[in-house]
Amino acid sequence: MLEQLLIFTRGGLILWTCKELGNALRGSPIDTLIRSFLLEERSGAASYNYDVPGASYTLKWTFHNELGLVFVAVYQKILHLLYVDDLLAMVKREFSVVYDPKRMTYDDFDETFRQLRKEADARAEEMKKSKQVMAKPVSNLGKKQGQQMQKLGFEGGNGKKSGGESGKDCSDDNNVKMGVLGNGHINGEVVNKGRVNLKENGNNTADTDAFDVNKLHKLRSKGGKKGNVVVNKVSKEEPKKKPTKKNRVWDDKPRETKLDFTDPVSENGDADMAVAQVVEGESMMDKDEIVSSDSETEDEDDAETDNKKVDSKKKGWFTSMFQSIAGKANLEKADLEPALKALKDRLMTKNVAEEIAEKLCESVAVSLEGKKLASFTRISSTVQAAMEDALVRILTPRRSIDILRDVHVAKEQHKPYVVVFVGVNGVGKSTNLAKVAYWLQQHDIKVMMAACDTFRSGAVEQLRTHARRLQIPIFEKGYEKDPAIVAKEAIQEATRDGSDVVLVDTAGRMQDNEPLMRALSKLIYVNSPDLVLFVGEALVGNDAVDQLSKFNQKLADLSPSPSPRLIDGILLTKFDTIDDKVGAALSMVYISGAPVMFIGCGQSYTDLKKLNVKSIVKTLIK
Template identity: 90%
Template sequence: MLEQLLIFTRGGLILWTCKELGNALRGSPIDTLIRSCLLEERSGASSYNYDVPGASYTLKWTFHNELGLVFVAVYQKILHLLYVDDLLAMVKREFSEIYDSKRMTYDDFDETFRQLRKEAEARAEEIKKSKQVMAKPVSNSGKKQGQQMKKSGFEGGNKKKSGGGESGKDSDDGDDNVNVKTSKLENGHTNGDVVNRGSRVNSKQNGNENGNSGAFDVNKLQKLRNKGGKKGVTVVNKVSKEEPKKKPAKKNRVWDDQPVKTKLDFTDPVSGNGDDHMVVAQAVEGESMMDKDEIVSSDSESEEDDEVETNKKVDSKKKGWFTSMFQSIAGKANLDKADLEPALKALKDRLMTKNVAEEIAEKLCESVAISLEGKKLGSFTRISSTVQAAMEDALVRILTPKRSIDILRDVHVAKEQRKPYVVVFVGVNGVGKSTNLAKVAYWLQQHDINVMMAACDTFRSGAVEQLRTHARRLQIPIFEKGYEKDPAIVAKEAIQEASRNGSDVVLVDTAGRMQDNEPLMRALSKLIYVNSPDLVLFVGEALVGNDAVDQLSKFNQKLADLSPSPSPRLIDGILLTKFDTIDDKVGAALSMVYISGSPVMFVGCGQSYTDLKKLNVKSIVKTLLK
């Protein structure tokens, strides 16, 4: 049964709801749909499932872009109503005819909706009955008749085949080598080369019909050649194998006799008395890039000219120069999918070359197409530029954080409450969690915040020593318990120690783990559940493309499935590493934000502690569309 149907504007003004249904919805499915799909450019999806304790809904929607209206239908997920799409299309058509931007209520639409609903239900019932009739099982008599016909046809075919085999005159009885000579091709030329097959053809004289199955039938070959049919036998010459070229011999490496004088170990020496926690001089100076605003340079005129020229080529492929120019001057009545397809395809290819996951690029283009379909193209406006502008707005909305996460402000709030602010760093193997944790610690130090590190990577060899080295260089206390310990207990004790010694922030380093490793993911879920951190940061590489979708979605899914809490903690933010190695392939940032809904809070862009930046949304969008 249909639970609710609403019509509202893109500004959020509700114009009409079905009073006849009037069912009280559990939770807030409409608000969640707007926040999770419509505002985050996921409107290209066909439906949205909303689950709350005691109820589960499916929401479907459609737009009228010219009037700026949204039509949403809500029904129980278990029902699978077939007529909803048809009903939404009819409601959209009828309501758009009576819509007036000055009107606020449409009580007269109730009777129209009642008729449309009956019509849609009747049509769905007819389709259901027709499918049942087509799916009726065949009667036994019909089955027997079909089997007999199939059997007789099969036997007849075999007889015909065997008869043809007996009438062959050119077959050889012996086991001699068969030489296939000149054969006529379709173009009338002959191939004079002779191919020695060197294979033996066994022909059985007992008339067994299945004897030649799988063997080389010489009768058919010679029969086709004698008849001179249209289909000739193409003979491929055997080319003698060329001798492989000799590879040049590898030159012996010459090692320098002198010892390397460059200092490779940048950790400060430790005294021989066994005190590994000796405080040493600070090894880094300078201001972190987090506190510097990046200036985005404007495009040069030549780049703009190149972009305009590319847009012209895209449109001209579809409609020709004159038609495209006439539409740009006079304006087009309403845009449809056929108009948008060339520009969207070019835009999708461009996004994929920038390392955006294919699935994400396709969904973005579908969302942009839905938002533009039915709109009127203004005068002196090109379709390609309209599509690009819509995509740019969509990318800015996706990459802009939906909620404010100000770590410095939250740290001071936690300090007033006399408890440490806890940040947990998670991610797959080898992405740089420990190094970027040290960069975050250095940035917090510059703001006069007392930081403590917690070495909770008790799985990987050398992880504790690596974090200890960073702590020495930054003069930061570190809490460690060695290896093969429960990381959840180590983190809990580290937080208690931070409360005692007055540390403002605890940065928890965890072991790298693949998203499919269930034992390690279970341990991570336990760590987050036991310690309730203030922030869970996913550390990911900017080098990944399609794998970014798999990593983040499965990380969130595992954290939700393996947590004993009814409301599990998921990933709150993203730290993107190795950003200086990708040139303009910045698509991983978009893929990660789109799939998780979490903002990119930090960007690692170098080897020193100062190389940590904020994500510049305008710069990323410009690079993606360049």
């Protein structure tokens, strides 16, 4: 049953809803659709499933790009209504006839919708009947084939041959049944991985094609020595026991009390905090990056030249020039394909995941299809402008995350602001955690580090070195401890000590390592951090999609909470090593919906920057 059908403008103004249905939807499926699909350039998807406690909906939509209208149908997910696509197409066609930008209500469209719905129902019923009629001959054919097979082979279970001659009952033999050997091969070709040749010396004729049981018994009684029969022999000897490996004897010398020899350590083993603080200068996070526009015209000229070549191959020079001067009535998908293919290839060369590039092009095609091409405008430039707008919308955060502001809010509530750094192995979590700590220090914020990587050897010593160089307190409990408990005790210590921020370092883990992912999910559930930062490399392409999607999926599946915490932001490392291949930033934001909050671009503590959206978009498009 159809739950609701709405027509609204791209600006969000609802023009018409079906009063006949009038069902109150649970949750906010329409708001989620607008926020997560229409604004995030995922409108190329066919449908969207919205799940809330007590209800599951499927949403389908279509656009009228020339009029700027959106048509959305909502129905129960379990129903699988066949007529929804046809109904949306008919409603779109009929409503575009009566649409007037000056009108705000369309009560007279109720009767039209009623007729359209009846017509769509009738079409769906015809489709069901046609499918049932086509399915019947297939079943009859299957029965006939089964009957023919029975006639050709043995009839029943009494061992009769097709010619009516009665054979021996083979039910007593475990290896032979109805002319088929124990391993399933017909005519006795294989017995327990050995081979049997029953047609010896040409004595077997067409009348004796069936399996001869007497011959098998004779062969078995003789131990399989005659003929080409090989029978598996079970060895009576007991299997030799594998020699057990002796336990290695380790050196019984007392263990070293400390492993870190980088700086002098006091008698009780604590780091000497008297080491001078490393002065690195101002962090790049507080500097606004200026995007140079000198090469902008050159890039646009190059892009225009490339797109001209594509269009000229498809339609010819005169046709494309005529369309650019006179304008085209309505853009069709075939008109957009050459320019979109060129854009997709360009995005993939910039390290954007293929799946993401394809979905982006589909979304841009949906947003442009049916629009009128303006005069003196080329299709290629129109597609490129639409892609730029789409990329800006994706990379711009949906909600503002101002860490400095949130830290001061938490400080007023007399609790520390907790940030958890997560990610795969070797991406630079500890190093970039120290960069974030240095940036926070410059804003007079008291920071504490929590060494919750109790899995990797040397992780605690590495973080201790950063803490000593920055003169930041560190909370550690050594190795082989529960990281969730260590983080909880660190937060309690920070509350007593008056620290403003706790930066929690976690062990690197692959997205498929379920035990470590379960431990991470527990840490986040127990401590409820204010921010979960995913640390990823700018070098990855398609791996970024797999890493982020599986991290979010595991955090959702393994959390005992009904509303689990997922990744809130992204810290992109090694950004200085990729030249213009900045596509990983786009892939990560698209797949997770979380913004890129920090960019690591060097080895010193000052090498931490903000993401410049305009610069990234220009790099991707040029």
